[in-house]
Amino acid sequence: MGNMRNSGTPIAGMAVDAAGLYCAPGDFHIDPTRPVARAIITHGHADHARPGHGAVLATPDTIAILKTRLGEDAAGSFQALPYGEPLGLGGVTLRLAPAGHILGSAQVVIDHKGARAVVSGDYKLDPDPTAVPSELVRCHLFVTEATFGLPVFRHEPVREEIGKLLTSVGANADRTHLIGAYGLGKTQRLIALLRAAGFDRPIWLHGANAALCQLYQARGIDLGALAHVSEATSKLPGEIVFSPPSALSDRWSRRLTEPLTAFASGWMRVRARARQKGVELPLVISDHCDWPGLITTIAATGAEDIWVTHGREEALVHQIGLMGMRGRALALIGYEENEGE
Amino acid sequence: MKAFANLLDRLSYSPSRNAKLRLMRDYFRHTPDPDRGWALAVLTSGLPFSFPLRRTLMDMMTRRMDPELFRLSRDYVGDTAETIALMWDAPLPARDMAGTGAASTMDPEPAGQTPPPPAAAEVAPSLRLSEVVEELALVGRNELAPRLEGWLDQLDATGRWALLKLLTGALRVGVSARLAKAAVAELADLGVDEIEEIWHALTPPYQSLFAWLEGRGPKPDVGEALVFRPLMLSHPLEAADWAALDLAQFAAEWKWDGIRVQVAAGNGAVKLFSRTGEDISSAFPDLVDKWHFDAVLDGELLVVRDGQVAPFNDLQQRLNRKRVSKREMEQFPAHVRLYDALALDGEDLRQLPLLTRRVHLDAWFSQRRPACSDLSELIGLADKAQLQQLWSQTRATGIEGIMLKRRDSGYVAGRPKGLWWKWKRAPLTLDCVLMYAQRGSGKRSSYYSDYTFGAWRTNASGAAELVPVGKAYFGFTDKELLEIDRWVRTHTIESFGPVRAVQPELVFEVAFDAVQKSTRHKSGVAMRFPRIHRIRWDKPGAEADRLETLLAMLEAPGS
Numbered sequence: 001m002g003n004m005r006n007s008g009t010p011i012a013g014m015a016v017d018a019a020g021l022y023c024a025p026g027d028f029h030i031d032p033t034r035p036v037a038r039a040i041i042t043h044g045h046a047d048h049a050r051p052g053h054g055a056v057l058a059t060p061d062t063i064a065i066l067k068t069r070l071g072e073d074a075a076g077s078f079q080a081l082p083y084g085e086p087l088g089l090g091g092v093t094l095r096l097a098p099a100g101h102i103l104g105s106a107q108v109v110i111d112h113k114g115a116r117a118v119v120s121g122d123y124k125l126d127p128d129p130t131a132v133p134s135e136l137v138r139c140h141l142f143v144t145e146a147t148f149g150l151p152v153f154r155h156e157p158v159r160e161e162i163g164k165l166l167t168s169v170g171a172n173a174d175r176t177h178l179i180g181a182y183g184l185g186k187t188q189r190l191i192a193l194l195r196a197a198g199f200d201r202p203i204w205l206h207g208a209n210a211a212l213c214q215l216y217q218a219r220g221i222d223l224g225a226l227a228h229v230s231e232a233t234s235k236l237p238g239e240i241v242f243s244p245p246s247a248l249s250d251r252w253s254r255r256l257t258e259p260l261t262a263f264a265s266g267w268m269r270v271r272a273r274a275r276q277k278g279v280e281l282p283l284v285i286s287d288h289c290d291w292p293g294l295i296t297t298i299a300a301t302g303a304e305d306i307w308v309t310h311g312r313e314e315a316l317v318h319q320i321g322l323m324g325m326r327g328r329a330l331a332l333i334g335y336e337e338n339e340g341e
Numbered sequence: 342m343k344a345f346a347n348l349l350d351r352l353s354y355s356p357s358r359n360a361k362l363r364l365m366r367d368y369f370r371h372t373p374d375p376d377r378g379w380a381l382a383v384l385t386s387g388l389p390f391s392f393p394l395r396r397t398l399m400d401m402m403t404r405r406m407d408p409e410l411f412r413l414s415r416d417y418v419g420d421t422a423e424t425i426a427l428m429w430d431a432p433l434p435a436r437d438m439a440g441t442g443a444a445s446t447m448d449p450e451p452a453g454q455t456p457p458p459p460a461a462a463e464v465a466p467s468l469r470l471s472e473v474v475e476e477l478a479l480v481g482r483n484e485l486a487p488r489l490e491g492w493l494d495q496l497d498a499t500g501r502w503a504l505l506k507l508l509t510g511a512l513r514v515g516v517s518a519r520l521a522k523a524a525v526a527e528l529a530d531l532g533v534d535e536i537e538e539i540w541h542a543l544t545p546p547y548q549s550l551f552a553w554l555e556g557r558g559p560k561p562d563v564g565e566a567l568v569f570r571p572l573m574l575s576h577p578l579e580a581a582d583w584a585a586l587d588l589a590q591f592a593a594e595w596k597w598d599g600i601r602v603q604v605a606a607g608n609g610a611v612k613l614f615s616r617t618g619e620d621i622s623s624a625f626p627d628l629v630d631k632w633h634f635d636a637v638l639d640g641e642l643l644v645v646r647d648g649q650v651a652p653f654n655d656l657q658q659r660l661n662r663k664r665v666s667k668r669e670m671e672q673f674p675a676h677v678r679l680y681d682a683l684a685l686d687g688e689d690l691r692q693l694p695l696l697t698r699r700v701h702l703d704a705w706f707s708q709r710r711p712a713c714s715d716l717s718e719l720i721g722l723a724d725k726a727q728l729q730q731l732w733s734q735t736r737a738t739g740i741e742g743i744m745l746k747r748r749d750s751g752y753v754a755g756r757p758k759g760l761w762w763k764w765k766r767a768p769l770t771l772d773c774v775l776m777y778a779q780r781g782s783g784k785r786s787s788y789y790s791d792y793t794f795g796a797w798r799t800n801a802s803g804a805a806e807l808v809p810v811g812k813a814y815f816g817f818t819d820k821e822l823l824e825i826d827r828w829v830r831t832h833t834i835e836s837f838g839p840v841r842a843v844q845p846e847l848v849f850e851v852a853f854d855a856v857q858k859s860t861r862h863k864s865g866v867a868m869r870f871p872r873i874h875r876i877r878w879d880k881p882g883a884e885a886d887r888l889e890t891l892l893a894m895l896e897a898p899g900s
Contacts, residue, residue, distance in 0.1 A: 152414045152417065278782065
């Protein structure tokens with residue numbers, strides 16, 4: 001990888017240490033994988049938001065998610081920073097920009113001595129009624145993930161995938177559609193997309209999905225009528241049930257009528273992956289960027305240096321080189337390679 | 342093309358028969374002619390042409406894609422055609438994509454919304470399956486590449502995948518020709534046999550068939566065509582049936598260990614059909630080329646050398662292939678042992694009683710003496726005790742069992758109750774140890790219901806080890822399934838996706854019809870029709886049977 005080299009001076013003070021991404025002049029980590037004194041959390045997924053930090057700064061929605069998932073005392077203190085508001089911190093000015101990944105997800109924009117770094121966390125460009133659309137921020141250093149960093153990954157238009165699901169529900173009124181989806185973000189997005197497509201019957205939830213759906217609703221996102229599978233008086237033929245992926249083929253599903261299992265993830269694009277899961281209806285819907293999304297975003301930031309945190313870095317760094325930019329694979333440990341599992 | 346691609350896509354992920362039937366029926370109902378007819382052709386007999394694509398595809402890829410990105414993608418996906426289908430329209434790397442905004446002239450204000458990614462290739466509604474098939478029938482090998490490239494440009498990822506599958510001729514979506522015909526039959530609430538009876542008189546794209554099923558046209562005229570007539574099938578003989586059976590009403594025959602076939606001949610042509618109506622004539626020129634008669638006969642396809650029936654394994658060398666070499670015909674000579682006649686010299690005999698049909702068949706056979714065939718003898722028998730005695734010797738004589746047919750039975754298509762019985766030889770059994778359990782599908786998706794079991798052997802270093810000898814997913818009750826499922830969950834050593842390796846402690850008494858040599862299995866042998874006969878909760882795993890015991894059960898050649 002001949003084009004993988006560091007620029008002489010750190011851009012906006014950004015560096016990598018044992019806990020992950022660190023900004024020295026501001027003295028804070030971003031999404032650290034071990035407890036630190038000061039952390040900026042991009043979004044509420046478990047691999048980015050861990051308990052035990054001293055002070056945590058995040059968007060108000062992310063803080064609400066953290067408290068629901070990890071408890072009120074998950075950090076020493078919380079500071080909420082709405083999208084777009086500048087904040088001076090040590091020698092740097094920072095602000096949070098929408099990332100479009102899930103409710104509250106943010107990119108961290110750091111300005112220091114005329115140079116700008118953007119740490120995007122996880123982001124996507126596809127439509128999502130439950131998240132503020134991602135904002136393109138031009139910068140010198142862009143830090144991106146590469147979960148779907150191969151040209152074979154292209155997410156299908158969500159409207160078509162939802163259409164596929166609704167067609168299947170219509171054709172199989174005697175079976176329960178059991179959808180495995182990540183409990184934070186993906187589940188709520190799919191429910192909102194089903195509502196937007198006109199599905200207005202109650203949607204049934206596995207117990208593990210209830211609290212976060214409630215939180216979304218409390219924060220003003222309309223998910224329509226939700227019900228708990230544990231309170232169902234029938235085996236729910238013809239209905240849609242959401243469960244965590246781990247419960248798809250669990251004994252729990254025996255309470256449903258000949259479940260037709262669906263799974264929503266960017267991985268479903270690859271047949272071997274979908275078959276390995278044993279799903280009958282793979283839905284290629286993701287909360288991450290697909291390949292075209294990654295490379296158009298990277299190009300549009302205008303950055304000369306691109307750091308790739310985790311995922312399929314090899315192909316993306318190669319592509320970045322072909323585009324005439326400097327790519328660097330950080331290979332950070334601790335971020336999930338698996339979307340939705 | 343889109344509807345067809347979606348059908349193949351959904352079929353490939355739907356494990357249950359009913360789900361597949363439903364998908365195909367809905368497709369045939371909502372898709373216009375002639376596309377649905379071509380789809381039916383693809384799902385049944387396949388298209389009359391196939392193209393070697395490897396070279397063509399590799400050439401296209403090197404022109405269109407960065408080799409390193411293709412290599413990384415191919416490694417990840419694991420299948421060349423699928424990789425190409427997925428990355429066909431991936432954006433090409435372009436140096437000028439970074440735009441003019443170098444960082445030094447960076448606008449300090451946010452640049453607003455990210456522009457949407459390049460639009461996915463529009464799926465041309467105009468590209469139809471029939472268009473593709475009709476053009477393929479005309480294009481020469483050299484014209485294929487540009488044509489293919491044009492189609493790939495018009496399709497989405499699923500469409501491209503389906504097109505490449507279509508061209509290579511290997512669908513692998515788990516649909517048999519019979520299942521596809523059953524789906525078609527459901528358009529008019531008919532049984533699949535009614536389709537089989539006219540099938541071989543029809544040609545793609547089957548417009549007359551769909552017209553008839555939708556009440557827009559007459560039943561297609563079979564005319565002089567050699568068609569398959571659905572077979573009369575038997576029921577397994579259970580203990581209660583045996584007790585109630587009045588032997589005086591029945592004729593007995595040996596149950597030969599081959600495959601059931603129907604010979605249809607007339608007007609100078611001969612066809613050999615499998616039990617499900619598949620035309621297998623092309624693989625048996627050593628039979629059909631020698632026959633010149635007008636008849637529809639029912640019999641057993643065997644390999645026979647010097648009047649001796651060879652083991653089933655020999656016959657298998659001749660099955661599931663389109664062509665056969667001279668050497669194979671010499672090494673595994675085909676033969677048909679006849680036991681019934683549906684028609685002779687243009688006269689339909691199906692209404693006549695069995696024994697009357699046999700009289701006609703015997704007379705016809707002694708007159709014509711067709712090559713590579715003989716008659717299945719009727720067993721003269723006095724009483725049940727004697728028959729029982731004969732049955733108990735079937736395994737030793739290499740015969741699969743005994744058939745009991747009512748003397749007065751007409752030839753009734755399907756599986757009528759009480760007319761024909763099959764009394765298979767007693768199964769072999771072996772005590773095996775459960776090694777792996779896999780989750781089932783559909784109703785069984787939350788149960789570990791598919792079992793791989795092994796027998797003990799001593800390895801090179803002298804230690805005892807289990808070697809897999811078979812796989813079974815039936816033979817147990819729902820209640821037993823629940824118990825095994827619970828046991829699997831509490832005795833797991835390791836999980837691989839839907840499969841769990843378990844502690845070598847649960848013994849199954851496995852019943853099977855026979856054991857054959859196999860190069861595809863680590864143990865070197867394969868069981869025929871294995872099923873779980875009993876669960877030996879009482880027996881310690883270490884006391885299960887050894888591989889040597891199974892090897893001793895191998896069928897001796899020529900027995």
